[in-house]
Amino acid sequence: MxxxxxxxxxxxxxxxxxxxxxxxxxxxxxxxxDRINLIEEMDALGKREKRELENRLITLFEHALKRQYVPLEDCYRGWDVTIRRTQKDILKILRDSPSLKPYLQNIFLDCYQEALENMQLEYDVSFPESYPFPTEFDQLLTQSLSHSE
Structure with missing residues (x-):
């Protein structure tokens, strides 16, 4: 500098x-x-929104995987709460920035893969390699992602 x-x-x-x-x-x-710094800050702001969406989606998938495939019933309620809260958070991001919907469609499989890798490190459980959740985002972000018992 x-x-x-x-x-x-x-x-x-x-x-x-x-x-x-x-x-x-x-x-x-x-x-x-100060145009140079203003442009840099605006660019960084857009990147932060995308990272926030990615992080929330990874969290959603991690907890949905745990809820469906990790047999720890004492944890189900906490995982369900995190799933619902994360769904709402993603919906808020998309409400405020609807232009991120196509970005969500581009990253959801990569986010699932990252969540899967994280869960495989954390738990000695067989998780599905292929994406098991709704591909329709309205369903993914509003429906329960736990097994029907």
Whole structure:
């Protein structure tokens, strides 16, 4: 990092940089904007949304796998609660950013694979290698993912 970069408001006080950026945007003072850092922050914000969606989907699959294939009845209620909460969290993300729905369709099998690998490390249980959950996302995010007893 050069001395010039370390002397910018962005590097010295991020919160104040945000406030100043908002003032510039609201007033239309585009010349005063720190465009380079604003672009980087906007890009990072979009990436964080995608990572959040991925992490929630992995959590959903991990708990659904545990609920269906790990015979620990004392844990079922906790896993069911986590499944339902995670479904709601994913729905909120998609409500706020509906343009992420196609991204969800592109990553769900990779997320399942990661969840599967995590569960295979954690439990000595046979989990299905092929994806066992609904492929219709409305069902995946609203229906119970536990076995019908």
């Amino acid at each position: 050069t001395n010039l970069q370390s002397n910018t408001l962005y590097d010295q006080d991020f919160h104040q940089w945000i406030e100043q950026t908002i003032v510039c945007l609201k007033s239309g003072d585009l010349q005063a904007l």
